[in-house]
Amino acid sequence: MKAIEVGVIGTGWCGGIRAETLKDHPLVARLHIAETNAERLAEVAASTGAATATADYQELIANPAIEALYVCATPETTHYTIAREALLAGKHVFLEKPIALELWEADELVELARRNNIKFTIGYSQRFNPKFAFAKKKLADGTLGEPVSVLVSRHITRNLGKKISGRIKLSPAAMEATHDLDFAFWLLEPAKPVRVYAQGANRVMHATTGLPDCQFITVTMDNGVVVMIGAGWILPPAYPNFSHTWIEIVGSEGALMIDDSHKDVALSTLSGGTVFPMSTMPGEQVDHVYAGAMGPETIHFLEAVARDRPVMVTPESARAVMEVYLAADLSTETGEPVTLPLGNEQRVKLAAAGGMR
Numbered sequence: 001m002k003a004i005e006v007g008v009i010g011t012g013w014c015g016g017i018r019a020e021t022l023k024d025h026p027l028v029a030r031l032h033i034a035e036t037n038a039e040r041l042a043e044v045a046a047s048t049g050a051a052t053a054t055a056d057y058q059e060l061i062a063n064p065a066i067e068a069l070y071v072c073a074t075p076e077t078t079h080y081t082i083a084r085e086a087l088l089a090g091k092h093v094f095l096e097k098p099i100a101l102e103l104w105e106a107d108e109l110v111e112l113a114r115r116n117n118i119k120f121t122i123g124y125s126q127r128f129n130p131k132f133a134f135a136k137k138k139l140a141d142g143t144l145g146e147p148v149s150v151l152v153s154r155h156i157t158r159n160l161g162k163k164i165s166g167r168i169k170l171s172p173a174a175m176e177a178t179h180d181l182d183f184a185f186w187l188l189e190p191a192k193p194v195r196v197y198a199q200g201a202n203r204v205m206h207a208t209t210g211l212p213d214c215q216f217i218t219v220t221m222d223n224g225v226v227v228m229i230g231a232g233w234i235l236p237p238a239y240p241n242f243s244h245t246w247i248e249i250v251g252s253e254g255a256l257m258i259d260d261s262h263k264d265v266a267l268s269t270l271s272g273g274t275v276f277p278m279s280t281m282p283g284e285q286v287d288h289v290y291a292g293a294m295g296p297e298t299i300h301f302l303e304a305v306a307r308d309r310p311v312m313v314t315p316e317s318a319r320a321v322m323e324v325y326l327a328a329d330l331s332t333e334t335g336e337p338v339t340l341p342l343g344n345e346q347r348v349k350l351a352a353a354g355g356m357r
Ligand SMILES: NC(=O)c1ccc[n+]([C@@H]2O[C@H](COP(=O)([O-])OP(=O)(O)OC[C@H]3O[C@@H](n4cnc5c(N)ncnc54)[C@H](O)[C@@H]3O)[C@@H](O)[C@H]2O)c1
Pocket: 009, 010, 011, 012, 013, 014, 015, 034, 035, 036, 037, 040, 055, 056, 057, 072, 073, 074, 075, 076, 078, 096, 097, 098, 123, 124, 125, 126, 281, 282
């Protein structure tokens, strides 16, 4: 098996993790990075020893030696544009969520990858959290019997809520619940979502961002299973980017309760108070070991390209998740349940309002 040349576009928080993870991997022949922030570009170029480092991502797209690109730029308006150019150039693409801002954009990307037989995946990192993988296994092997209900309640800190909502008007459904919708639909495959009802609350963030503090989303599946996803982003900053998640999966023959609240390690210092380390959603490198999901996820895509194996998250599944969080935004705004698939009228309404954007 031969090592390949790979590139990372946007080396901020997540792109930085991806570049650091790729830099020493034996399947990476050369690492290339693109980043518009000159200081950050220099920092990541130095820490990864990247073969090339540029402010212009199109240099990576034009480089015929690069086979795979990780697209990790923000704001999220960049995702469709950069991914489309990369797919048109025949690169295999790992794209951070969200796949796109409009459904037609997602459809186009999915079709481009399919038609040209290109590997294309979206960063639903939580599928690489061992607790989430265990849940999938226990449903697939029949331990829990027939699924009845899936509940995920996730809260992240206000620091992260402000970072996200400060750069783009995308809702907690689109930016946070999206991970758990993907998780629930992955668990319940091949069942399909048919109806969405969501509510939000506007006490803290709405005045400055126009976005709710949380959204609670109920999804009915075509096999009758009930999915409930709660996503909030106003926790006090006990730890930057702390993520607290509680999961209940109930089946006809058993139940699985998962505590993913990351409260099991508390670091208390005179200078910094008490914090919960290793509690972000992407996780972090801790000396010789990666604590979290984003490291293994990054390597999985590298291996999928180098070994010509299927990707874990298909773009079609990411597109299906997108339709549900858009429906959740619509339902939050109107107070009415939304039936899937979204009709033309609903899609026009969403486009006019820019989703919840
Ligand atoms: N899977 C997860 O757990 C997870 C967690 C956080 C964020 N995300 C997703 O990952 C994406 C990145 O989030 P982040 O927190 O790393 O963002 P970030 O803002 O920290 O980093 C993005 C970087 O992209 C750079 N950039 C912007 N335009 C560029 C361009 N044209 N070319 C090259 N670089 C460019 C910016 O300068 C910045 O450094 C987001 O879209 C977000 O939805 C996923």
